[in-house]
Amino acid sequence: MATHKASLKKHITLWPLVLYGVGDILGAGIYGLVGKAAGLMGNAVWVAFMVSMTAASLTGLSYASLSSRYPRAGGAAYITHKAFGSHFLAYVVGLAVLASGLTSMATACRVFAGYFSGLFPLFSEPVIIIGLALSLAIIIFMGIRETIWTNSFLAAIEICGLLFIILMGLSFVGSVNYLDATTVQNPIGDLSIPILLGGAVLTFYSFVGFEDMLNVSEEVVEPERTLPKGLLLSVAISSLIYMSISIVAVSVIPATELAASKQPLVDVIGKAAPWFPPVVFSLIALIAVSNTALLNYVMGSRLLYGMSSQGLLPKFLADIHPKRLTPHRAILILLVVLLILALSGDISDLARATSVLLLICFSLVNLALIVLQKKDKVKGRFEVPAFVPAAGLVVCIAMLTQAKSEELLIAGGIIAFIGLLYFFVKPSAEAIAKMDL
Incomplete structure (x- = not known):
C-alpha cells in the first residue's frame, strides 16, 4: 500500500503574506532603538534609517529574485550552498540566522523590561526578563495554533500603535533642523560617512525580519510570483512607517531626552497627545x-528542530511532545540561551550584534545571487540586474566596516562557536545539501 509524505499546505496569498512580513519587521527595533539612535545621530536619526532602508531594500530585491528562482524554505543556507557548494559555509550561515534570532529575542526582552519597569517600577528588569521569556516559552509549547492566534492579535495592535504615534505627531513636524546631528557623542554635529554608517548599523536591526519570509515559501500560493511582491511590499510599508516615526520622535522630544529614555515612544506620545492615557x-x-520576541522564538525553535531532524544538530532536539505536538526540547534549550543573552548584554550591543550577523549573511546572499546569475540557467519570474546584488553587497560591507569592537566580538564569538559545533556534530554532506532552514 502506497504511503504519501505529508506536505505543507499552500494557503498564504499576497496580502496575508504582506501582513506577516510587516508584523515580523516592525516591533522591538523601533520601540527600543529610536532613542539609542537619536543619541548617536541627533535630529538626523532619520538619515540612519534611510541608509538602513537602502541596505534592506537592495538585499530585499536580491531575496525577492532568489525566492522567485528557488521557492523553498531553504533560506540563506540553501542559497549559499547552491552558489558556493561549501557544506561548512552553508552550515555556518544556517546557524548564524538562528543566532541572529536569539540576539533579536534577547534585545526584545530587554526593551520589554525597560517599558515594563517604567509602568511597574516595583519589578526589577531581571525579573521582568525572566517572566517574559517563560511566558513566551509556555505559549509556543502549548501549540502552533495558540502561537498564531497570539501573533495575529499582537501584530494588529503593534501596527495600530505606530500609526497612532505618526498621526498624533504630525503637527510637530517641521519644528527642528532634521540635518542637525549634534549629540553628546558627536558635539560638533558631524554628519560624516563613518557616523552615518555607524548609526545605520544600529538602526538596521529595525529592518530584521524580511528574510524570514523565505521560511514560509512552501506554504505560499504561487510563490514564484507572490513572494517577490510580498517581500518588497513588506519592506516598503515598514520603511515608510520607520522614517515617519523617526522624524516625528525628534520633532516632539529633543534627541538628548530620547536617548536617555527607557521608553522613548511612550514619552513621545505623552507629549504629542497628553490626553491619551500613557x-x-x-x-x-x-x-x-x-x-x-515571539516570532523569533517560533523561528528559532523550528530551526533547531528541523536541523536536528536532518542530522545537523544533536538528535535529542528533534523530539516532539506527544500531547502538545511541539518541539519541547528545542524550546527549552532556546529558553536557557535566551536568558543568558538577555541578562548579560546591553540592548545596543545585542542589537548591533544581530545586525552584524545578518549583514554577514546578507553579504553572502547578495554575492550568491551574482554567482548564480552567471552559472545557473534557472530563471525566476522576478529577475534583477547584476548591479542590484552588487550594490547590496557594497552597502552591507560598508556598514560592517563601522561595527564596533563589542558587537564584532559578540558576533565573532557566535560564529566561532558555530564552527566548533560543525566539527563536533560532523553533519553529513547529504544532510547539509538538503538543508531546510
Missing part, C-alpha cells in the same frame, strides 16, 4: 515588543 500606550509598546 498606561495604555505603554501596554501597546509592551505588546509590540513581545511580538518580536
Whole structure:
C-alpha cells in the first residue's frame, strides 16, 4: 500500500503574506532603538534609517529574485550552498540566522523590561526578563495554533500603535533642523560617512525580519510570483512607517531626552497627545515588543528542530511532545540561551550584534545571487540586474566596516562557536545539501 509524505499546505496569498512580513519587521527595533539612535545621530536619526532602508531594500530585491528562482524554505543556507557548494559555509550561515534570532529575542526582552519597569517600577528588569521569556516559552509549547492566534492579535495592535504615534505627531513636524546631528557623542554635529554608517548599523536591526519570509515559501500560493511582491511590499510599508516615526520622535522630544529614555515612544506620545492615557500606550509598546520576541522564538525553535531532524544538530532536539505536538526540547534549550543573552548584554550591543550577523549573511546572499546569475540557467519570474546584488553587497560591507569592537566580538564569538559545533556534530554532506532552514 502506497504511503504519501505529508506536505505543507499552500494557503498564504499576497496580502496575508504582506501582513506577516510587516508584523515580523516592525516591533522591538523601533520601540527600543529610536532613542539609542537619536543619541548617536541627533535630529538626523532619520538619515540612519534611510541608509538602513537602502541596505534592506537592495538585499530585499536580491531575496525577492532568489525566492522567485528557488521557492523553498531553504533560506540563506540553501542559497549559499547552491552558489558556493561549501557544506561548512552553508552550515555556518544556517546557524548564524538562528543566532541572529536569539540576539533579536534577547534585545526584545530587554526593551520589554525597560517599558515594563517604567509602568511597574516595583519589578526589577531581571525579573521582568525572566517572566517574559517563560511566558513566551509556555505559549509556543502549548501549540502552533495558540502561537498564531497570539501573533495575529499582537501584530494588529503593534501596527495600530505606530500609526497612532505618526498621526498624533504630525503637527510637530517641521519644528527642528532634521540635518542637525549634534549629540553628546558627536558635539560638533558631524554628519560624516563613518557616523552615518555607524548609526545605520544600529538602526538596521529595525529592518530584521524580511528574510524570514523565505521560511514560509512552501506554504505560499504561487510563490514564484507572490513572494517577490510580498517581500518588497513588506519592506516598503515598514520603511515608510520607520522614517515617519523617526522624524516625528525628534520633532516632539529633543534627541538628548530620547536617548536617555527607557521608553522613548511612550514619552513621545505623552507629549504629542497628553490626553491619551500613557498606561495604555505603554501596554501597546509592551505588546509590540513581545511580538518580536515571539516570532523569533517560533523561528528559532523550528530551526533547531528541523536541523536536528536532518542530522545537523544533536538528535535529542528533534523530539516532539506527544500531547502538545511541539518541539519541547528545542524550546527549552532556546529558553536557557535566551536568558543568558538577555541578562548579560546591553540592548545596543545585542542589537548591533544581530545586525552584524545578518549583514554577514546578507553579504553572502547578495554575492550568491551574482554567482548564480552567471552559472545557473534557472530563471525566476522576478529577475534583477547584476548591479542590484552588487550594490547590496557594497552597502552591507560598508556598514560592517563601522561595527564596533563589542558587537564584532559578540558576533565573532557566535560564529566561532558555530564552527566548533560543525566539527563536533560532523553533519553529513547529504544532510547539509538538503538543508531546510
